Amino acid sequence: MNQFRVKKRPTGATVTLARLGHPDVVTATGGALTVVTAASEPGFNPLDLLYSSLAACLALSARIAASRMGILDRFERVTVHVSGEKAEEEPSRIVRFDIRIGIEGDFDGPTRAAIAHAAEDICTVSNTLKGDAQFVLSLAG
Numbered sequence: 001m002n003q004f005r006v007k008k009r010p011t012g013a014t015v016t017l018a019r020l021g022h023p024d025v026v027t028a029t030g031g032a033l034t035v036v037t038a039a040s041e042p043g044f045n046p047l048d049l050l051y052s053s054l055a056a057c058l059a060l061s062a063r064i065a066a067s068r069m070g071i072l073d074r075f076e077r078v079t080v081h082v083s084g085e086k087a088e089e090e091p092s093r094i095v096r097f098d099i100r101i102g103i104e105g106d107f108d109g110p111t112r113a114a115i116a117h118a119a120e121d122i123c124t125v126s127n128t129l130k131g132d133a134q135f136v137l138s139l140a141g
Contacts (some may be wrong), residue, residue, distance in 0.1 A: 038083070051082040054097065057125035058082075062103060074106040075115075086131035097129070 010028035015035070017023040036043035059080045066075040078123040079102040084094040093140065101119070103112045120126050 034035065047084075047086075050094070051084065051097075054099070054123075054125045054129065055080040055082040057123040058101065058119050061119035061122035061126075062101065062115050064122055066105075066117045068118070069103075069111075069115070071107070071111070076104040078103050078115075078119075 012028040013025050015023045015025050022037060024032070025035060026032050033044060035049070059078050062078040062080070063072070063075060068074045081100045083098045085096040085098070086137050087093050087095045101116045105114055109117070
């Protein structure tokens with residue numbers, strides 16, 4: 001039986017925003033990016049980051065699923081596209097995530113579906129979004 005192992009690494013992000021300009025994001029591991037705010041600006045806006053987190057997590061989880069199923073040797077590539085629908089009323093939120101997973105490799109349809117569904121079960125981001133995570137807000141200084 002496979003034993004589930006959780007590898008710990010620093011997580012978290014800090015955003016700094018001045019009176020003018022764009023938000024700057026720095027992760028606990030040193031990653032950095034500037035968030036865009038205009039609709040026509042190229043780059044990541046907050047919703048792009050949300051969709052990207054879900055897509056990346058599902059892609060990684062699909063590879064993990066194939067490995068757990070013992071078929072990673074036939075796994076060539078996964079492509080995950082995530083978009084969604086924003087609520088028309090307050091509070092501002094996403095009311096539906098649209099997820100399209102393409103799995104390339106020597107697999108039949110049922111195996112592709114099994115990988116995709118296992119990925120959804122494995123993915124920390126999808127599990128969090130479907131769950132009821134607690135928000136603990138505090139003020140600095």
